[in-house]
Amino acid sequence: MKTSAMIRTGLTLILLFLLWTNAYTQIRTLNxxxxxxxxxxxxxxxxxxxxxxxxxxIAVINDGKIVxxxxxxxxxxxxxxxxxxxxxxxxxxxxxxxxxxxxLRLVDKGILSLDTPLYTYLPxxxxxxxxRYKLITARMVLSHTSGFPNxxxxxxxxxxxxxxxxxxYLNFKPGxxxxxxxxxxxxxxxxxxxxxxxNLQTLDQLFQREVSIPMGxxxxxxxxxxxxxxxxVTGYIDxxxxxxxxxSIAGQDSxxxxxxxxxxxxxxxxxxxxxxxxxxxxxxxxxxxEFFKVQVILxxxxxxxxxxxxxxxxxxxxxxxxxxxxxxxxxxxFQSYYRINxxxxxxxxxxxxxxHGGEFNEKLEAFFKKGVYSQSxxxxxxxxxxxxxx
Numbered sequence: 001m002k003t004s005a006m007i008r009t010g011l012t013l014i015l016l017f018l019l020w021t022n023a024y025t026q027i028r029t030l031n032x033x034x035x036x037x038x039x040x041x042x043x044x045x046x047x048x049x050x051x052x053x054x055x056x057x058i059a060v061i062n063d064g065k066i067v068x069x070x071x072x073x074x075x076x077x078x079x080x081x082x083x084x085x086x087x088x089x090x091x092x093x094x095x096x097x098x099x100x101x102x103x104l105r106l107v108d109k110g111i112l113s114l115d116t117p118l119y120t121y122l123p124x125x126x127x128x129x130x131x132r133y134k135l136i137t138a139r140m141v142l143s144h145t146s147g148f149p150n151x152x153x154x155x156x157x158x159x160x161x162x163x164x165x166x167x168x169y170l171n172f173k174p175g176x177x178x179x180x181x182x183x184x185x186x187x188x189x190x191x192x193x194x195x196x197x198x199n200l201q202t203l204d205q206l207f208q209r210e211v212s213i214p215m216g217x218x219x220x221x222x223x224x225x226x227x228x229x230x231x232x233v234t235g236y237i238d239x240x241x242x243x244x245x246x247x248s249i250a251g252q253d254s255x256x257x258x259x260x261x262x263x264x265x266x267x268x269x270x271x272x273x274x275x276x277x278x279x280x281x282x283x284x285x286x287x288x289x290e291f292f293k294v295q296v297i298l299x300x301x302x303x304x305x306x307x308x309x310x311x312x313x314x315x316x317x318x319x320x321x322x323x324x325x326x327x328x329x330x331x332x333x334f335q336s337y338y339r340i341n342x343x344x345x346x347x348x349x350x351x352x353x354x355x356h357g358g359e360f361n362e363k364l365e366a367f368f369k370k371g372v373y374s375q376s377x378x379x380x381x382x383x384x385x386x387x388x389x390x
Contacts, residue, residue, distance in 0.1 A: 040070075055233055058267050076233065092331040107138075146187075148169075157169045201257075219265050290312055320344075348364075
């Protein structure tokens, strides 16, 4: 009997310890504050319950490791199916950072150069009327200085230029200005497919071999498959379901590799990718330096949502002590965001199946900035801003 009582007491102590650990384990934010897991869970539940976003997949990285992950909310409002760890979201423009990594892998293998004009690999009939396109390089595409509009199907040329709506055009001489462009990524995707003896329908297979498999990314695809069809959550615009594969090029469907916005993934997979970047994994030193080097400086930060510059497939903004890197994603019915600091190896990423992901991020960053704790945590004296450990 005495032994049985001791076992029960031991199990009770272990349970209490686990509960305490969950409540008071601290997550370090990019603002220099700490929040408990319990406070984080309370915040996320409040956001879901308020209807701000139906579902979320979110992960936090500290010291280059994933320390927090949740898949919560509703995957489909009609069926009330819940979001779970296998739920797949559209990454929208967060696709661009992972595609950039793919390109740099091929640069390291000598398949292409960042500074060789793309037309020498593959001429582009869609813009052949403007000889300036022959200046465009992979570096320009990845840093958004190609001169292309974002999308020809929605960003039409000034009427004074007499360019038919839907035709591709250049806004300026490539390499001389900044203008965010998905069209450039589409062209570079076609070049990569050509150089590797693929097409847009088979290029994802190469991406799996070069990126997903070596990095251990369980859920990351640029073209559709059965898993996506079964596990993809429904996207919503102001509560109305919108079920459409992302794409802005005429004829594009789910079989195409979409470098600019077709990545399908979830937070823990994407956080694993970001952690690999923090830990210099998979690329040469030179390519890693190019990735995060400032390729273009943005003078009008207000016009560019606070960004101060762009590297390759990734932007910069002021951080606590050193610049942070970030990227936004917006497919309308899906929105996403990540923000990381390479030096401190901290950051976060989330995916939302709603057009209110940006509003959620504003609330999340305000929550992080305050360093919120639950009342029970405050009783233990954890109430304020703590210094970063170096």
